[in-house]
Amino acid sequence: MPTPTPAPSTRAPAVLAALAALSLALSACADPGEGAAAADGAGEGSPFNLTPDQDRVRAEAVPEIAALVPDGIRASGELNVGHSSGGAPPLAFYADDDETVIGVETDVAQLVADVLDLEYVPEATGWENLFLSVESGRFDAALSNVTVTEERKDLYDFATYRVDTVSFESSVDSGIGEVAGPEDVAGLSVAVSSGTNQEEILLRWDEQNREAGLEPLDLQYYENSSDYYLALRSGRIDLYLGPTPSAAYHVEVAEETEIVGTVSGGGEIRAEIAAMTLKDNGLVAALEAALDHVIEGGEYQEALERWAVGGEAVTESETNPPGLPRS
Known part of the structure; x- marks a missing residue:
């Protein structure tokens, strides 16, 4: 097993590669x-x-x-x-x-x-x-x-x-900047699926923020992609954290959201x-x-x-x- 690596930053190579591949696939589709x-x-x-x-x-x-x-x-x-x-x-x-x-x-x-x-x-x-x-x-x-x-x-x-990598998605007009660590989500409403490792990341980040005196996260739970994308469009949530492949796909096809941060599925360690x-x-x-x-x-x-x-x-x-x- 390779040595655990730090979480990649926004627009990490894996995300860029996924988006590039999706763009090529779109252009090649008859x-x-x-x-x-x-x-x-x-x-x-x-x-x-x-x-x-x-x-x-x-x-x-x-x-x-x-x-x-x-x-x-x-x-x-x-x-x-x-x-x-x-x-x-x-x-x-x-x-x-x-x-x-x-x-x-x-x-x-x-x-x-x-x-x-x-x-x-x-x-x-x-x-x-x-x-x-x-x-x-x-x-x-x-x-x-x-x-x-x-x-x-x-x-x-x-x-x-x-x-395993996961990405933060926001609406294209959200005004949210780079999400690279716990402090970047303090006070925001973030959707996540229950029982997933991305939920664990957010719970750890929220605990760190509370200990640092920052605003707590408002976690929202959705099980279906239609629900969280509707919530993003309507402004009921600020961010969604989910698997990078799905995020990259949705960004390219729907053209209504953007990836504002990518981390390992383990947060600070490789997953x-x-x-x-x-x-x-x-x-x-x-x-x-x-x-x-x-x-x-x-x-x-x-x-x-x-x-x-x-x-x-x-x-x-x-x-x-x-x-x-x-x-």
């Missing part, structure tokens, strides 16, 4: 209005294919890696993968049929299932149900922008596949996005090996770049790396 998404935040003019027929990047089965799959899952012939139904483009979100889950998370899951010679079965659920569904065995794994934390490692195993399985059920070794195989073969990078998320790519998968510290 019909910008084709496949306008019903999904929250997608809108007309999307640079991506938002139809159920995804024509995903695929990989060949690798018998020696498939042999690592636990017998129970192998016998079923399926890899049941949970994705958050509250997600926003380009992570995991509904296609324009309002029922098929698409996005970079589904593309990575498909590659893993291919290598393991299993049928990929995606299932959508609320963020709060992802963890219980993996714990109960309803899902074999969850790929849904899940950050590795020490607390989560008590119950789950992780195989990493993306670097990792990972596939999550039930602890000690044996599946994580197969997932790590499958991810390493498609990283080496190039299919992984192709899938990420298909959704303009190449700036968060990793060079190898790791099992249970150091996670964000316990709160």
